[in-house]
């Protein structure tokens with residue numbers, strides 16, 4: 001071995017050791033156990049660009065740069081797990097198919113503002129109410145043949161005259177999709193092998209009712225539908241179940257070590273009433289979660305907003321089947337109701353990380369660790385995704401104080 | 409909401425005060441702001457809604473031209489919260505700060521942040537926003 005090779009062998013070994021240690025810590029907590037110390041898994045989005053000294057435009061336009069920023073941030077801060085790339089919108093892909101719904105930094109929003117989903121006004125919803133039957137009859141077909149041509153500037157609907165742009169959008173869109181999605185495998189390998197950091201989640205789940213509000217009818221459209229066509233809403237949610245289950249399963253971790261990320265946007269009070277939650281959201285979500293769990297996949301409930309009203313419902317799920325992430329839910333109540341069965345994460349307000357003082361952050365962490373993490377089963381994170389307004393010094397305080405105070 | 413609006417607002421009484429409200433610059437979240445606006449109307453306020461992504465100058469102009477009792481600002485992103493402070497500074501520069509009471513809200517906003525940027529009041533939800541507004545204009549609580 002040359003000196004260079006032996007040096008790299010040492011580095012590789014120590015990355016492997018670090019990986020093993022962090023992996024043990026993270027997965028023990030995921031299973032509601034007590035590791036050596038509280039694991040840290042911040043859902044960092046545009047903060048990684050800030051740390052790497054590049055703009056939001058740069059990480060959105062060049063996913064290699066985005067990946068590198070994630071690896072660098074995770075290593076420099078010594079975190080246990082991170083999402084491979086939370087700045088998931090890549091201009092190469094959105095522009096290849098002329099996607100209308102993202103505001104891209106540098107193109108549609110200023111270069112140092114994160115990319116953003118833009119919801120159309122109610123009357124211009126991607127799916128008008130007349131389309132319910134088509135969606136219910138063949139959800140995947142509807143998404144491909146009707147929805148996609150609407151959200152894309154280039155894709156033409158079947159039956160309409162073909163265009164060169166349409167052909168090109170499938171060609172370049174397919175190529176973009178392939179290179180981007182394949183690159184995630186390499187990114188995860190580098191996170192593990194070079195950085196010794198665990199890719200925190202694998203795969204994506206959305207609830208049928210949420211996807212209906214999110215990308216089809218819009219929130220206001222869904223609210224009208226909940227008055228005017230409840231039977232259609234129910235049938236649409238049921239019809240979407242197999243599709244969403246399939247999407248979740250196809251991205252899930254084959255080793256069944258890390259959870260599927262489940263983004264819960266819009267089905268808590270006051271966005272949706274408890275009755276509608278019970279009638280639509282839960283009956284069309286629960287079977288998906290149970291089936292994924294039967295196949296050995298845990299689901300991370302990324303519960304945006306306040307879910308206090310629904311904790312007892314989640315408590316009925318099988319022990320260990322989910323991890324419950326706290327945004328504005330009362331974390332102590334969540335611990336009382338769910339803590340005996342599931343791991344919790346989050347609960348540090350993002351505003352504190354952006355505008356708070358170090359002693360306020362320490363106080364919140366102390367409160368969380370004393371209140372919910374004493375017996376393990378807790379993972380440190382902010383409440384919501386961490387954008388480029390979070391202060392590096394505050395992120396350092398979050399990390400260092402958790403290392404110090406979170407030792408078991 | 410559109411169904412409830414006439415029921416909430418058509419009481420025929422004199423407005424107890426005027427509120428100009430909007431979501432701040434760079435922010436496209438308006439569900440919470442709309443809820444607050446609607447509850448305020450229901451409580452008897454005249455409400456002028458500036459919509460979302462509202463530049464500080466637009467708030468300032470509305471205060472100058474409409475002379476409201478209250479100015480409400482909403483922010484849902486930690487990245488856009490500072491625009492509330494910017495707007496207050498723009499009001500000061502325009503010499504209008506004393507003409508209006510400023511209320512702030514939105515999920516990431518706190519009482520501490522409200523105090524720091526020199527707003528007059530913060531409310532965590534629409535119901536308490538109404539109580540606070542009534543207090544600010546000196547009307548009896550409902």
Ligand code: B12
Nearest residue numbers: 116117304305384385436437438440480482486513514534
């Ligand atoms: C719906 C939603 C959207 C919709 C908005 C649609 C719309 N027309 O409003 C869409 C999809 C467009 C969207 C986009 C984005 N969003 Co968004 N969104 C949400 C979501 C799910 C709900 C917000 C909501 O409406 N709550 C319900 C209302 C009723 O509550 P509220 O707004 O807090 O209002 C109440 C009180 O706060 C108060 N109040 C509100 N305003 C005021 C004003 C005054 C004067 C007073 C007194 C009181 C008051 O009274 C209200 C009623 O009780 C939240 C997560 C969540 N569940 O909270 C994320 C969330 C706010 N979004 C987030 C993000 C990151 C984004 C995007 C950047 C995502 C992206 N990359 O595309 C973009 C940014 C767009 C932009 N420039 O603003 C993050 C913010 C993270 C952070 N660090 O701040 C959140 C927290 C999600 C998360 N967990 O990460 N979003």
